[in-house]
Amino acid sequence: MNRGIRLFLVAAGLIALPFLTDFAFGRTWVRIIDFALLYSMLALGLNIVVGFAGLLDLGYVAFFAVGAYLYALLASPHFGLHLPFWLLLPLGALVAGLFGILLGAPTLRLRGDYLAIVTLGFGEIIRIFLNNLNAPYDITGGPQGVNLIDPITIGGFSLNHPLSSSFPAVYNYYFLFLAVTILVAFVSSRLQNSRIGRAWVAIREDEIAAEAMGINTRNVKLLAFAMGASFGGLSGTLFAGFEGFVSPESFTLMESIMILCMVVLGGMGHIRGVIFGAILLSILPEALRYVGSLQQAIFGHVYADPSSIRMLLFGISLILVMLFRPAGLWPSPVRRRELAAHDETARHENSSIYDAGH
Amino acid sequence: MEIFLQQLVNGIVLGSIYALVALGYTLVYGILGLINFAHGDIVMIGAMVTLAVVHFLSGTGLPGPALVGIGVLVAAIVCMALGYLVERIAYRPLRDAPRLAPLITAIGVSILLQNLAMMIWGREYLSFPPLFQSGSFTFSGVSISPIQILILFASGAMMGALSWMVKRTRLGNAMRATAQHPEVATLLGVDSNLIISITFVIGSALAAVAGTMVGAYYGIAHYDMGFMLGLKAFTAAVLGGIGNIEGAMLGGILLGVIESMGAGYLGALTGGVFGSNYQDVFAFFVLILVLVFRPSGLLGEQVGERP
Amino acid sequence: MPATDLLLVSGISKHFGGLSALTDVSFSIGRGEIYALIGPNGAGKTTLFNVITGIYSPDSGSFCLNGQNMAGRKASAMAKAGIARTFQNIRLFSNxxxxxxxxxxxxxxxxxxxxxxxxxxxxxxxxxxxxxxxxxxxxxxxxxxxxxxxxxxxxxxxxxxxxxxxxxxxxDPMLLALDEPAAGMNHSDTDSLRILLERIRMDGVTILLIEHDVKLVMGICDRLCVLNFGHKIAEGTPEEVRSNPAVIEAYLGNS
Known part of the structure; x- marks a missing residue:
């Protein structure tokens, strides 16, 4: 199919999505899609660290927390500050990126699973601080978190205001999140197909050889941490404005693990696969909520606690997907790229394999 | 000084439980290079099964320690079977898969076990009946309860037995050989699949005992108790040098002591700014500090960057 | 210093624990040379190689590339300064x-x-x-x-x-360091490797070579250095080294 036509169809589908979803499944599901987009940004960010550079990070949610709390504290009655969104969004990315460097620096010498446990430790440390920094001075609001956060406002227009009765606030957020997700995916793809992206993959494949080829592995790793973290910060800023409320409960280790599952299940290192994984894993637990009513319909009685069955099935699906597709549901098409090499014409048409044509 | 000694004793007791769980992580890691994320949940299942057996037999009039004995036996059998099954179903098919694939199945198994336990035993905290004589012995101001003594002896004995088995028996040799050179071990006639299964079974038995200890010590059991415990134990294993058996023991006990010292002194040390609610921060902070200076843990092999 | 020397290695020593892998090794490689490093297993060739390519830093001694002291720098700095390497057990970015x-x-x-x-x-x-x-x-x-x-x-x-x-x-290296490039190669592969190395040298790149294949070494290198137990025992052209009794005893004698 012609590239232009395909692009048009995808764009039309994405614009129609909230309306169709609302019509078919109800407004709650539009909200779920909004969250799926936030998770897509997180998964894309973690993909830079884990998928590209091969650094196993189990504390990634910390950067999401940094972005969210930054917005929450600077745009709410908590400190009486109400800074504008257009300033806080890049600031969230920047501060989270700095945290990425700060937390990345001590881990540079660590390998594999040692790195995993240290990043996990950092994630927990940040959460525990958020939980306890309400005394002696109230900085983070403690376990209660921060309330009454300003809604995202662009050019004087608050996204919490419905455009009309058939265009509610969740639609506003959908289009904003969609735009940022596309931006993040675009940046990821540009980075992947660049000198920096190649250096990341080289480190993932063989750190010693990468260093021997003149790559300063320390700087390049820190750059991966910073870029990944800044995507997390973006997502966190949007999350705080969307929810209007943040508390440490949203930033547990389980969240980090969930984001990692999205990356691996979708297809590490493959941008489309990662987005697919994020959407799938955001939607699946919600879809499994219907298990309760399904039981009712089939057996006329709810036998088991629906929420535990739901997570049980979620666990089983993680296992099954990995058993049958160990490289993820949608891994990067390296094999296709390889096959193209045997086809002379294909090689000449495709003047550079870095045109992200596939 | 008395507070110090008291916290030291409490820390060593807590630490020896961590050490038992950490051994399960380290055994599996040593042989497969896999973080068995579900191990903490096997500990939880161990606690739950013991509790169920104790409740079931509580009408028989058997004394408390006997009830626990039978309970822990049943729990060990259940956990060993579970450990075996988990390895067979969720890890073995992925032995040559990308490294993170078995980590994800391990997370899947962990979620599965927790929710299975929630369906069977409910969401409430279950209380362990007081099975041991209460009260405590006091030595120069430091008090120690019978259950603490029991935990110390039982975990010490199990760790001793495990060290002996790994170092001195044919099975132990085969385990070490499989961990170091799987291909060579296979060539020498070691059935590596069998050894891996046995490793999981041993780790799970230790988990069952540890689960019972935690349940009896704190008097409660809960379907998600395994998560934080597993995390702590894994931290302990890494602290000591993952894959190293003595490292897991050292790391476990050290982490236990660090935590209880943190709980006891953090407030005083920082002038009340950081209270005992920061004890986990303290534990992770020590871990990070250790790893920054010794990237392979305290007793881990310091492999240079050999090309 | 003579402008013709590209690499000047002087008095390099390296210990691992109590084991001394290299003791006071010195040699120099001229511009445009093919220079080989040979010796029995465990003679310290790979250690020396790793020192020159920045994987280890030497305990004492120094080495200069183009008159600039490089000892103790990181591997990436070596590559940037003009020393590139290959690995004995190939380390490509496989995916x-x-x-x-x-x-x-x-x-x-x-x-x-x-x-x-x-x-x-x-x-x-x-x-x-x-x-x-x-x-x-x-x-x-x-x-x-x-x-x-x-x-x-x-x-x-x-x-x-x-x-x-x-x-x-x-x-864009000035010095290309090859760690056993012919290991595991058959005869015709080795021949074409020899042609490739000659060509690289013709194009102005100096080559340092560790090699077990004595025939290849003797046929291709201009000069070579023989290590045994971490000491340099001989240096010179293939003809000179071939007739050196110490070398015959240490190396050629038992091969």
Missing amino acids: MTALENVMVGRHSRTRAGVFGAIFRNASSIREEQQIAARARDLLSYVGISRHEHMLARNLSYGDQRRLEIARALAT
């Missing part, structure tokens, strides 16, 4: 294509950062094109351009060796 492997080699000679990657401004596009063009040239230089889109891990053994050389050449 990258042959072309991408060589492109990685251009890293230290190019500059595009995050900004250039995202915005693809004119200079970063030009640089990216130059990287790809140079990488293709190098693949054809070592004779594997038909495999440019194959993953490195799927190349044949001999082609993997060639790819490693191409990747090292992509860093």
Whole structure:
């Protein structure tokens, strides 16, 4: 199919999505899609660290927390500050990126699973601080978190205001999140197909050889941490404005693990696969909520606690997907790229394999 | 000084439980290079099964320690079977898969076990009946309860037995050989699949005992108790040098002591700014500090960057 | 110092624990030479090699590249200064294509950062094109351009060796250090390797070579240094070394 036509169809589908979803499944599901987009940004960010550079990070949610709390504290009655969104969004990315460097620096010498446990430790440390920094001075609001956060406002227009009765606030957020997700995916793809992206993959494949080829592995790793973290910060800023409320409960280790599952299940290192994984894993637990009513319909009685069955099935699906597709549901098409090499014409048409044509 | 000694004793007791769980992580890691994320949940299942057996037999009039004995036996059998099954179903098919694939199945198994336990035993905290004589012995101001003594002896004995088995028996040799050179071990006639299964079974038995200890010590059991415990134990294993058996023991006990010292002194040390609610921060902070200076843990092999 | 020396190694020692792997080793490599390092197993060749390529830092002694002291610098700094290497047990980026492997080699000679990657401004596009063009040239230089889109891990053994050389050449080295390039090669592979090395030298790159294949070494190198138990026991042209009694006893005697 012609590239232009395909692009048009995808764009039309994405614009129609909230309306169709609302019509078919109800407004709650539009909200779920909004969250799926936030998770897509997180998964894309973690993909830079884990998928590209091969650094196993189990504390990634910390950067999401940094972005969210930054917005929450600077745009709410908590400190009486109400800074504008257009300033806080890049600031969230920047501060989270700095945290990425700060937390990345001590881990540079660590390998594999040692790195995993240290990043996990950092994630927990940040959460525990958020939980306890309400005394002696109230900085983070403690376990209660921060309330009454300003809604995202662009050019004087608050996204919490419905455009009309058939265009509610969740639609506003959908289009904003969609735009940022596309931006993040675009940046990821540009980075992947660049000198920096190649250096990341080289480190993932063989750190010693990468260093021997003149790559300063320390700087390049820190750059991966910073870029990944800044995507997390973006997502966190949007999350705080969307929810209007943040508390440490949203930033547990389980969240980090969930984001990692999205990356691996979708297809590490493959941008489309990662987005697919994020959407799938955001939607699946919600879809499994219907298990309760399904039981009712089939057996006329709810036998088991629906929420535990739901997570049980979620666990089983993680296992099954990995058993049958160990490289993820949608891994990067390296094999296709390889096959193209045997086809002379294909090689000449495709003047550079870095045109992200596939 | 008395507070110090008291916290030291409490820390060593807590630490020896961590050490038992950490051994399960380290055994599996040593042989497969896999973080068995579900191990903490096997500990939880161990606690739950013991509790169920104790409740079931509580009408028989058997004394408390006997009830626990039978309970822990049943729990060990259940956990060993579970450990075996988990390895067979969720890890073995992925032995040559990308490294993170078995980590994800391990997370899947962990979620599965927790929710299975929630369906069977409910969401409430279950209380362990007081099975041991209460009260405590006091030595120069430091008090120690019978259950603490029991935990110390039982975990010490199990760790001793495990060290002996790994170092001195044919099975132990085969385990070490499989961990170091799987291909060579296979060539020498070691059935590596069998050894891996046995490793999981041993780790799970230790988990069952540890689960019972935690349940009896704190008097409660809960379907998600395994998560934080597993995390702590894994931290302990890494602290000591993952894959190293003595490292897991050292790391476990050290982490236990660090935590209880943190709980006891953090407030005083920082002038009340950081209270005992920061004890986990303290534990992770020590871990990070250790790893920054010794990237392979305290007793881990310091492999240079050999090309 | 004589301007003709590219690499001047003086008094390098290196211990591992109580074991001394290198003791006071000195030698120099002239510009445009093919220089070999030989010795029995455990003689310290690989250790010396790792010191020169920045993987280990020496306990004492120094070495200069082009008059600049390099001892103790990081491996990436060595590559940037002009020392490129291959590995004895091939270390390619196995899940990258042959072309991408060589492109990685251009890293230290190019500059595009995050900004250039995202915005693809004119200079970063030009640089990216130059990287790809140079990488293709190098693949054809070592004779594997038909495999440019194959993953490195799927190349044949001999082609993997060639790819490693191409990747090292992509860093524009003054000194190309090859760790047993002929290991595991058959006779015809070795012959074409010899031709390739001659050609690289003709194009102005100095070569340092560790090799077990004595025939290849003697046939190709201008001068060589023989190590035994971490000491230099002989140095000179192949003819001189061949007739050196110490060498015959230590090395040729038991091979």
